[in-house]
């Protein structure tokens with residue numbers, strides 16, 4: 092069993108301060124009863140999401156990806172892959188031999204904010220310009236390359252190369268794309284240029300891409316999981332349970348279902364566990380009222396959640412000598428990487444919490460040693476809640492996968508760079524899925 096790391100020791104002498112800090116952090120603790128209720132609600136939303144004629148709409152999209160089968164190891168040749176989901180757009184050239192990647196070249200292009208929230212056509216023109224730059228630099232402009240597009244947003248898919256955007260998430264909100272086919276928009280941008288030979292053959296969500304990559308290496312892989320800026324999972328489901336899939340399925344027995352669990356709770360089913368910090372975070376977010384579950388813990392939000400708790404503690408006179416540092420009043424000023432840094436101190440158990448100090452230092456905030464201890468308590472609390480929430484939904488998903496042994500392919504910056512989250516997640520998964528043999532495999536980032 093993964094080692095369990097205990098909360099940093101809390102040695103404040105003033106017991107009333109300790110008590111008040113605990114009271115402020117208490118809503119972030121998920122009691123067994125609350126955990127059970129989240130699990131029940133999640134199970135129910137999954138069931139409704141797959142049903143043919145449900146009496147109400149589920150907040151879980153449970154999208155049939157139409158991924159006909161996982162790779163069979165015969166794929167050969169040069170492929171272009173695009174990856175859009177965060178602030179960096181990636182263009183990748185892959186060389187496949189017998190289904191294996193034998194070489195890859197990657198280039199990152201930063202997507203500036205005006206493009207992330209400006210007209211959709213401009214965003215797609217930018218993507219096409221990046222493809223041009225990538226191929227021109229490599230003298231491959233005249234190569235006819237098949238292109239796979241990883242578009243890490245909720246889509247409805249009617250075919251492997253059709254992905255209709257359901258809603259923007261994370262830091263994107265370009266008008267004119269919701270309800271449109273992202274592949275068509277990309278093809279149109281490519282045609283507008285008239286100087287590219289590429290053809291978009293498939294569009295995938297990043298969870299699906301992660302599952303496919305994981306299945307290359309391990310046939311037991313049945314779940315793709317992303318814990319990054321956003322969060323989501325997909326899994327292999329029995330076709331007879333995907334009731335909403337009408338028509339004939341031929342010989343297909345299993346299908347990859349993209350859960351889109353970031354939207355879990357958007358219909359109010361999680362309201363009972365949302366804290367005042369979650370409500371405030373949502374109110375100040377780019378897409379208010381959407382992606383409830385994702386906002387509770389994912390990389391785009393964990394730092395912000397921490398900031399809101401710190402502000403509350405300062406307001407209550409429990410930190411910074413009762414003076415609220417102006418730096419902390421700016422939304423987004425406490426990035427999630429700071430949570431990882433603070434948690435590193437808890438893991439390393441150094442005599443001096445140097446990483447935590449460096450966060451306050453970077454922000455230019457004067458602090459005392461008790462402030463550092465409280466900061467650690469806050470980061471511990473938001474991390475613990477993140478791991479439990481993820482484990483609840485992941486274990487419920489695992490129980491649907493018809494295998495005793497299951498590998499989960501994981502990707503995403505929060506999972507990779509947070510020093511404790513993966514241990515915690517493993518710990519809770521073992522607790523919540525008795526009888527299952529579960530393995531996490533981290534995907535190599537191309």
Ligand code: BGC
Nearest residue numbers: 243244245260317321322323
């Ligand atoms: C998107 C998902 C994606 C996840 C991880 C979410 O915001 O809705 O489609 O898989 O982020 O990137």
